Amino acid sequence: MSRAQIVRRHGGPEVMQLEDRDPGAPGPGQIRIANKAIGLNFVDCYERSGLYKVELPFVPGNEGAGVVTAVGEGVEDIRVGDRVGYIGPSGAYAEERLLPAGRAIPLPDHIDFETAAAAMLKGMTAYYLLFETWKLKPEETILWQAAAGGVGLIACRWARALGATVYGTAGSPEKVELARANGCHEVINYREQSFAKRVRELTGGRGVDVVYDSVGQATFEESLDCLRPRGLMVSFGNASGPVAVPNLGILATKGSLYVTRPTTKTYFASTAELRHAAKMLFAAIGDGTLDIVVHQRFRLADAADAHRALEGRQTTGSTLLLP
Known part of the structure; x- marks a missing residue:
């Protein structure tokens, strides 16, 4: 049986x-x-x-x-x-x-x-996020939340191979080193500093082209603060809880931002x-x-x-x- x-x-x-x-x-x-x-x-x-x-x-x-x-x-x-x-x-x-x-x-x-x-599942998710949700170009810069996670380790290596500048976040020194060894140019320990502030420093105040965020509720709003004007927020998970955006005006005040919530079922x-x-x-x-x-x-x-x-x-x- x-x-x-x-x-x-x-x-x-x-x-x-x-x-x-x-x-x-x-x-x-x-x-x-x-x-x-x-x-x-x-x-x-x-x-x-x-x-x-x-x-x-x-x-x-x-x-x-x-x-x-x-x-x-x-x-x-x-x-x-x-x-x-x-x-x-x-x-x-x-x-x-x-x-x-x-x-x-x-x-x-x-x-x-x-x-x-x-x-x-992790690798094919990384595929559609990098190749279809946003067709990542060599000169572009991204932030990957939970860069030492299952999707993160695959996606950050793939994004770097495509020629992008890859920043990541992680929650411990060990995870920071793991993410750095798997494609990230810079990894921010979000328990020790504001990742949005650090991203602004790394990009000379501009912000990144895309944020990929599977953490959800705990990081969503600060992730928006990492984006350049008309940048894209890709929310594809809810590890810390579901995301709610009660006022779409927040996208206007933070730079005419775009937000998408893709799923494997659709892609x-x-x-x-x-x-x-x-x-x-x-x-x-x-x-x-x-x-x-x-x-x-x-x-x-x-x-x-x-x-x-x-x-x-x-x-x-x-x-x-x-x-």
Whole structure:
């Protein structure tokens, strides 16, 4: 019998319970996957807590990699035995799961299961933020909040490879050094100084072209103070709580700023978009632009501990759950 973490009520990490669960046979257009590695992401915590609405009960987890063990009717481009990765929908915290075949990403030979599960959601998020939300140019300057986080470590390396000037923030000396070693030209310890003031110093008072902020409530307004006139604020996460902008006039007073709240669901709505982003990510890993390192590993049975570590800002980079 296969096992999975089940959430039957919203709440803290303790609401996840490891239970026996047979995923069943794949229906039309579906495949069944035996997971080999599962990625940990903040979106898992948002769904578990109820911040993002998911129908109960459900299996959390939005990223994983494994081997196809069965295919349903109508599936033609994926076969039993294929190595695949995936991002979304929920259901990854399981030894086996069903998945729409169109959400599966065939893995090239140079991408192992752990690399795939550690890199896909974070790396493909970095891809659309840098290449599509704002087409980053070599002469531009960005600020990345939580630069030592999972998306941050990948995105800052990628942005620097594109020729941008990359500033980051982090909350400890260790995280500052980690972010500096992964693409940032300068890293600001936000616990020791105002990051907006330091950004103004670094840019000669101008401000940066783009701020990428997954922290949310705690950093949003000060992030706006880092932008040049008509700069772009990219708010793509809520680690410290959701963002509210009750008065749009704040964007006018701070320099006719732009704000966007992108999601992977929108950017990867089609199979073609999803697999193109994966192709770009895998190519960047293959040519050495990106170096994917797994910083923490937990057993699937210990998913609650992994959530506590993530929400307590005790992790850096990528974290995996292993079935």
